[in-house]
Every structure is written in C-alpha cells, then in structure tokens.
Amino acid sequence: MPPSAAGAPIDPARLAAMMEAVSVFGGGEGGAMMRLALSPEDKAARGWLAGWFRDNGFAPAVDAIGNQFGRLELAGPGAPVVMVGSHLDSQPNGGRFDGALGVVCACEAVLAVRTEMQRRGVAPACNFVIVNWTNEEGARFQPSLLGSSVFTGAAELDWALGRRDGDGVSVAQALDAIGYAGVDTVAVPDAFLELHIEGGPVLERAGRPLGAFARFWGASKYRLAFIGRQAHTGPTPMAERKDALLAGAYVIAGLKDLAGEYGLELHTSVGRLEVFPNSPNTVPGEALLFIELRSASPEILAKAEERLEVMISAAAARADVAFEVRAIDRRAAGRMDAGLLALAEKAASAHGVPVIALDTVSGHDAVSLSAVCPALILAVPSVGGVIHHPTELTAPEHQAFGAQILADMLLALATQGLSAIRHGGESR
Numbered sequence: 001m002p003p004s005a006a007g008a009p010i011d012p013a014r015l016a017a018m019m020e021a022v023s024v025f026g027g028g029e030g031g032a033m034m035r036l037a038l039s040p041e042d043k044a045a046r047g048w049l050a051g052w053f054r055d056n057g058f059a060p061a062v063d064a065i066g067n068q069f070g071r072l073e074l075a076g077p078g079a080p081v082v083m084v085g086s087h088l089d090s091q092p093n094g095g096r097f098d099g100a101l102g103v104v105c106a107c108e109a110v111l112a113v114r115t116e117m118q119r120r121g122v123a124p125a126c127n128f129v130i131v132n133w134t135n136e137e138g139a140r141f142q143p144s145l146l147g148s149s150v151f152t153g154a155a156e157l158d159w160a161l162g163r164r165d166g167d168g169v170s171v172a173q174a175l176d177a178i179g180y181a182g183v184d185t186v187a188v189p190d191a192f193l194e195l196h197i198e199g200g201p202v203l204e205r206a207g208r209p210l211g212a213f214a215r216f217w218g219a220s221k222y223r224l225a226f227i228g229r230q231a232h233t234g235p236t237p238m239a240e241r242k243d244a245l246l247a248g249a250y251v252i253a254g255l256k257d258l259a260g261e262y263g264l265e266l267h268t269s270v271g272r273l274e275v276f277p278n279s280p281n282t283v284p285g286e287a288l289l290f291i292e293l294r295s296a297s298p299e300i301l302a303k304a305e306e307r308l309e310v311m312i313s314a315a316a317a318r319a320d321v322a323f324e325v326r327a328i329d330r331r332a333a334g335r336m337d338a339g340l341l342a343l344a345e346k347a348a349s350a351h352g353v354p355v356i357a358l359d360t361v362s363g364h365d366a367v368s369l370s371a372v373c374p375a376l377i378l379a380v381p382s383v384g385g386v387i388h389h390p391t392e393l394t395a396p397e398h399q400a401f402g403a404q405i406l407a408d409m410l411l412a413l414a415t416q417g418l419s420a421i422r423h424g425g426e427s428r
Contacts, residue, residue: 007116007347007350007404007407007408007411008109008112008113008115008116008407008408008410008411009112009116009404009407010108010109010112010400010403010404010407011108011111011112012396012399012400012403014108014111015104015105015108015399015400015403016396016399016400018052018104018107018108019096019100019101019104019399021048022045022048022049022088022100022103022104023096023100025041025042025044025045025048026039026041026042026044026045026090027096028390029390030390030391031095031096031390031391031392031393032093032094032095032390033090033091033093033094033095033096033098033100033390034090034092034093034094035088035089035090036089036090036092036137036139036140037089037134037135037136037137037139037140037141037146037174038066038089038134038135038140038141038171038174038175038177038178038180039140039174039178040178042088042089042178043178043179043180045088045100046068046088046132046178046180049068049070049088049103049132050068052070052107053070053130056107056111057072058070058071058072058130059071059072059073061182061184061186062180062182062183062184063150063151063182063183063184063185063186064150064157064161064181064182064183065134065146065147065150065151065157065160065161065171065175065182066134066147066171066175066180066181066182067131067132067133067134067147067148067150067151067182067186068131068132068134068180069129069130069131069132069184069186070129070130070131071127071128071129072110072114072127072128072129072130073127074114074117074124074126074127074128074414075123075124075125075126075127076127079124079125079126079127080125080126080127080190080191080413080417080418081126081127081128081129081187081189081190082126082127082128082129082189082190082191082192082193082410082413082414083128083129083130083131083189083191083192083193083369084106084109084110084128084129084130084131084192084193084194084406084410085102085103085106085129085130085131085132085133085194086099086100086101086102086103086106086131086132086133086136086194086195086196086364086365087099087100087102087103087132087133087134087135087136087137087147087365088100088103088132089134089135089136089137089139089140090137090139091137091139091388092139093389093390094137094139094388094389094390094392095386095387095388095389095390095391095392095393096392097197097382097392097393097394097399098137098196098197098199098387098388098392099136099137099196101195101196101197101380101394101399101402102194102195102196103130103132105195105399105402105403105406106130106131106193106195106406107130108403108407109403109406109407109410110128110130110407110410112403112407112411113128113407113410113411113414116411117411117414117415122415124414124415125413125414125415125416125417126190126413126414126417126418128410128414129186129189133145133147133148133151133365134146134147134180135147135171136148136363136364136365138363140165140166140174141163141164141165141171141174142163142221142223142290142327142329143163143221143329144363145331145363145364145365145367145368146160146163146171147365148365148368148369149368151186151188151368151369152188152368152369152371152372153372154368154371161175166274188372188373189369189373190373190374190418191337191340191373191374191375191413191418191421192366192369192370192373192374192375192376193340193366193375193376193377193378193406193409193410194364194365194366194375194376194377194378195377195378195379195380195402195403195406196213196364196377196378196379196380197379197380197381197382197387197392197394198211198358198379198380198381198382198385198387199362199382199385199386199387199388200358200361200382200385200387201382201384201385202356202358202385203356203358203379203380203381203382204381204382204383204384204385206356208353208354208356208381209353209380209381209397209398209401209402210344210348210353210355210356210378210379210380210401210402210405211355211356211357211358211378211379211380212336212341212344212345212355212356212357212358212376212377212378212379213336213358213359213360213364213366213376213377213379214335214336214341214357214358214359215296215333215334215335215336215357215358215359215360216296216333216334216335216336216359216360216363216364216367216370217267217294217295217296217333217359217360217361218294218295218296218298218301218330218331218332218333218334219292219293219294219301219329219330219331219363220292220293220301220304220305220328220329220330220331221290221291221292221293221327221328221329221330222289222290222291222292222293222308222325222327222328223288223289223290223291223325223326223327223328224251224288224289224291224312224323224324224325224326225244225286225287225288225289225323225324225325225326226244226245226247226248226286226287226289226315226316226319226321226322226323227244227285227286227321227322227323227324228241228242228243228244228245228246228247228283228284228285228286228287228319228320228321228322229241229242229283229285229321230276230277230282230283230284230285231282231283232281232282232283233280233281233282233283234281236283241283242283242319242320242321243283243284243319243321244275244284244285244286244287244319244321245273245275245284245287246319246321247287247315247316247318247319247321247323248270248273248287248289248315250311250314250315250318250319251270251289251291251308251311251312251315252270252289254311254315255268255269255270255291255308255311256268258304258307258308258311262295262300262304265295265296265297265300266293266294266295266300266301266304267292267293267294267295267361268291268292268293268294268304269291269292270289270290270291270292271290271292272289272290273287273288273289273290274286274287274288275287275288288326291308293305293308294361295333296333296359297333298332298333301333312325331363331367334367334370335370336366336370336375336376336377337370337374337375337376337421339374339421339422340374340375340376340409340421341355341357341376343409343412343413343420343421344376344378344405344409346412347405347408347409347412348405350408351401351404351405353401358379360377360379362387364377374421378402378405378406380394380398380399380401380402381394381395381398382394383395
C-alpha cells in the first residue's frame, strides 16, 4: 500500500535488506533461527546493530543487563524521548521474524522520520531511542522479559545477573563473554512502541494487515522439581520405584485437563523438562518441569494456581516422590495505552485500513514498559499463525506496511510531541 502523503515514507527495499542482513546470524535451513540470548550468534547480531547505529548517526549505549540502545538526538536535551524496538534473541529452532522484525522496523521507521523532518525543514519535538532488549524470549535464561524488567525496575539487577542457564552459566558471565556488560544509564522514555508479528491467526483470517495488542494476559510460571530415587529399570521392582518423571507426567496430563475446564480463558503448558540422569536404563531420580499458566483473568489465574498446587501434591503422593517448587515468576494482566492505540488507528485510517484490537497471550517487552510509560505493540500478520518455528513468516508487504504505520506514528510524535498521544486518547 502506498504511504500517505501526510506520513513519513519508508523504503521497503532498505527494510528487506536489513531483515536479510540480521537473519544471517544464527540462521539455518528452512528459515530456522538459533540465536539464544547472549550467545555468539547474539553477539554477532548485536554487532550488526551497533554498526548500523554508528553508520546512521545514533549514539550507542549498553546498560548493565546488556540492553542495547541507539539514541538519535533530534530535538535537543530535555525534549521528550520516544523509544521503539524489540529484541534480537530467538527461541531454539525458532523463526527469523519474532523480535528481529521489530528491531529492523524500528530502524527503518526512525530513518524515515528523520528524512521527512529534514525535507519539511521542521524542528522535531522529540528524540528517538532504538532498543534491543536482552533475553526477551526466556529460552536460555528464565524468566523472559529479563532485560526490560530490570530496565523498568520490576526485577533487581543483581538477581537478574545471577540467573543461570541449563549449563550453569550466569547472565553476568554470558554478558562478559560477549562483551556486553554495559555501564551506561538510560532513562525511562516518555513513550514506547514495539512492532511484532502476531504469532496467531486472527489477522490473516480477517484479511487485515494490521492489529494492535490492546490487552495482555497474565502469567504464572513455575519451576517444579520432583525428586525420586535413581534406580535400574531392569531389576528394580515396579512397586518399589520412586519415578520422578512419572510424577511429572501426571502433572502434564492434569494441566491439559485443567485448561479444558476454562475453555478459551486459560492456557497451560510444560514446555521444558530436565530429567536426571536422563538414561534409558535408569529410573529418573529428578524431573524439573517448566510450567506455565496464562489467563487474562486474575481470578482464573489465581484459581488455576491453587489447582496446580493440589495437583502437584497429589502427583508426588501417587508416584511416591518428593517435590520442590524452585521458582515462581508472575506477570499481571493489563491493558496497553489508549492514547497510543488511538494514534495507531489514526495513522492506519490514513491508508484506509482499520486496526484490529487484539489480546496478546505472549509476553512482550512493551508489557514491561507499560508499567512505567505509555506503551503499545503493533501486530502484523503471521502466515498460518505460526511462531517459534522455522516456517514463521510475515509477508514482505505486511512487513513494509507495519513499518510504515510505525513511521507515521513516530512522525506524529516528532511533529506534535506527546500531545499526539493525549489528542489520540481524547478522540476515542
């Protein structure tokens, strides 16, 4: 779709070239992406972004949790700051667009706004910061949204630096290893925008190129260990076994049944298992489950946690093993900023396109930012609703349209300042 005359025209070819460039780092066969947080592949992608900042006149900064920033000073000291971006880390065997598209679209949108403001000869009303958040995915280090949670004060720095991956490597050690243990202090922005793939089927099925996550679900994430007794699977009598994994199986099945009781209002999963000693001929002595409960309803989420705790005790008793809840991470449900949503609707309407208001069941860094400043996530369609898989894909025209709406929103903020948000909110 052609950009509105009132907007800041992006360059789709430049956007596509940036997306191709960053996809090299950790990219594999069939679209696969393996760029875990603070890995050598992540270091390479960060290096690409740092070079892009340098080449395009952005002042780089890295804070103590490794969040990577590029500041474009257009309006001078003391002016409002609009931050825009996402994350470059991926899931194991994930897709290329989750997170990375949001960073690349942020780069393209800010360039487009700078060019448009120079063309108009108008002094901008705000400065821009592009950001790549550390460990959004929570694949290597738990919990997810780690970098943005430290940035907003929701998580303590020392606690976050002490998180360890499955090999015992801490966040602090991993940051040192890739050279991203930063010392810069970056202030909370006056507004935050993130573009992300939908990772669901709603937009594609509706035939619409754009949505906005107006509401986000809450989540409770448990790390639960069942502790049994390691034994030989051959001679050890069945009645005498203390099988930790068997207890885990009871919980996994119980969680599926629990979700079914709430229809569409509750999602449950066990996405990761760590079994010790993990030998075909040995009764598991320990099974560590990574459990998730997600709901938009605080009441349902609380009830589900109560049911889970009963389920855990019952499973341990049935398998004759012990258990330990080693960590619980909770994220509250909430809503994104109404003023930014109205601004998105206004920008999209200039192209004759409505914005579909969506829920996000997933966590995003904008969810963290929403606690400290106006924040919104734009969503672009995912082919087949696929996410966290090598076949994850957003069509080039949808990538470009999302970047265009992002640029038009940033242009409104650059010309009107924060009043663009207030006016947008009043128009709803």
